[in-house]
Amino acid sequence: MDLRGASAESLRELSAELDETLSGGADAERVARELYNVASLLRAEPALRRFATDASLPAAAKQGLVKDVFAGKFDDATLALVSSAAGRRWTATRDLAAATERLSELAAVASVGSDANRLVDELFLLGQTLGANHDLRDALADPARSTEDKAALLDALLGGKALPATVALAKQGLGGTYRTLTGALAAYREVAADASGEAVATVRVVQPLGDGERERLAAALSRQYGKQVHLNEIVEPGVLGGMRVEIGDDVIDGTVSSRLDDARRKLVG
Numbered sequence: 001m002d003l004r005g006a007s008a009e010s011l012r013e014l015s016a017e018l019d020e021t022l023s024g025g026a027d028a029e030r031v032a033r034e035l036y037n038v039a040s041l042l043r044a045e046p047a048l049r050r051f052a053t054d055a056s057l058p059a060a061a062k063q064g065l066v067k068d069v070f071a072g073k074f075d076d077a078t079l080a081l082v083s084s085a086a087g088r089r090w091t092a093t094r095d096l097a098a099a100t101e102r103l104s105e106l107a108a109v110a111s112v113g114s115d116a117n118r119l120v121d122e123l124f125l126l127g128q129t130l131g132a133n134h135d136l137r138d139a140l141a142d143p144a145r146s147t148e149d150k151a152a153l154l155d156a157l158l159g160g161k162a163l164p165a166t167v168a169l170a171k172q173g174l175g176g177t178y179r180t181l182t183g184a185l186a187a188y189r190e191v192a193a194d195a196s197g198e199a200v201a202t203v204r205v206v207q208p209l210g211d212g213e214r215e216r217l218a219a220a221l222s223r224q225y226g227k228q229v230h231l232n233e234i235v236e237p238g239v240l241g242g243m244r245v246e247i248g249d250d251v252i253d254g255t256v257s258s259r260l261d262d263a264r265r266k267l268v269g
Contacts, residue, residue: 035107116195
């Protein structure tokens with residue numbers, strides 16, 4: 001989610017408001033669910049979206065309409081956040097729905113409390129499962145299937161095994177701003193880690209790391225990036241040896257296969 005200018009500033013301020021709302025005792029799980037529903041409604045109703053983001057209109061007028069439209073449908077905490085969003089400036093009309101969806105993700109992360117790392121791991125494992133199971137991935141991406149049918153598949157896969165927030169976010173990934181469910185899951189991992197003041201590193205190795213190796217790698221990355229780094233590990237035979245670390249947009253490739261490729265290029269050159 002790439003928001004810029006006024007939209008990025010509005011999202012930062014709304015995120016702070018969300019923190020205050022949840023600290024005040026609002027039900028994070030409910031707020032997350034309702035904010036996602038609001039985002040979906042904004043995408044489905046372009047006239048409402050345009051009115052709520054029209055910079056030429058007074059903030060009070062836009063907030064009044066939003067309250068009229070959503071009153072009685074959502075919790076007061078959700079309604080207050082949506083009203084505040086309507087009173088802010090947005091760089092593009094679509095950014096209001098995108099920011100509201102991001103707030104829903106942040107609320108879902110907040111709902112797990114101290115289980116943020118478990119949430120990151122479950123989202124990662126689900127992504128790995130989809131990558132390894134083509135039939136499941138295709139079924140969840142099939143435009144001929146209804147969203148309800150796809151959600152039922154996720155319930156069957158995750159029910160009783162994963163955090164409610166993992167299931168909720170996975171379902172949101174079926175129809176939100178992300179192109180694919182796997183892309184959504186990767187984004188949610190980053191949101192969850194960032195909310196805990198951490199970064200997520202995907203480590204590709206030829207065989208599982210030992211506990212000591214994981215600790216040393218996490219410590220080294222934490223020093224380099226100035227924050228705690230949560231490791232998600234993928235075992236890939238094609239790595240041959242060494243490891244490949246992906247963290248944000250950075251790639252640290254120390255694999256044997258990478259060094260062999262470099263050697264081949266130098267010989268050819």
